[in-house]
Amino acid sequence: MSEATALLTAHGFAALPVIDEQGCVVGMLSESDALAAGPGIPDKTVEAAMSTPVEVVTPTTDTATIASRMLTGRLRSMPVVAAGLLVGIVARRDLLRILLSDDATIDAKIRALLDDYAGSGR
Template identity: 35%
Template sequence: MRAKDIMSSPVYTVEQSTTVESAAELMTTKAVTALPVVDAGGALVGVVSEGDLLWHHVPSDPTAHLQRRPDVDPANRPHAVGEVMSPYPVITRPDADVAEVAEMMLDRDVRSMPVLDDGTLVGIISRRDILRAMVRTDDVLTADVQHRLDEYSDGEQRWAATVVGGVARIAGKFRDENEQAVVAVLARTVPGVAAVDIGA
């Protein structure tokens, strides 16, 4: 399974000049946890997350109001996304293996990663996307793999697919090694399939 199979696309983005309030409203409305930040030409320059927006709006001293003084001077609070975003975001590519993406997210402690194809922002993938793909049952995966194989063979059920523990097993005859390779790739692209076993 590749990043392109489960990423969210098109991507909701903001610019550095976007207000913090507008970014927060967009996140809430679209139910996303992070937004890529792009320049006027659409190039990625950073990422702003829920945590980035909340960091400067949650009082560090919860007793400040009891002392009748502001915890943070409102004049010093950030107003634009460019002031709170994370520059140099961790990115991935459309053909990256989801397991590789998940490992990178954990290693770098990020919850979302923009997906770039030759420098162009084409999607974003979150931990939630990965979890959603991984929790599909074997029955659902079996039906999905079988459907793709039947479509490839123009409705003729030339192969039988079964998925157990995330491993897709394909039984049937193949014309040659190229066809076998194509079938393996088709099964592997089903979100939730961890491996493919080709049998006779």
């Protein structure tokens, strides 16, 4: 659990997707989950602290739908899943950046990020 909390804080993530051995999203560990787990509980596992079920989106989900689901569910981030496997994560901050960019720039950035994450194996 301390390793996951260190990842959250070191990189400024609001939440981390938790995946199983096959790469399927099984939970989300948020800052709130980590706080609720409490300090000094070394035997607490990520599985015991994570939130389930997980709301996911696909790479083709439009941004308006993502924004609506985030606002309705009070979510700060959502895993992006293709063919049942984690391919990325979208955060509120990503949606805010869209308001400042044109469509072609956004499309190119998203494709580059997905290619980097998937090792250009899409």
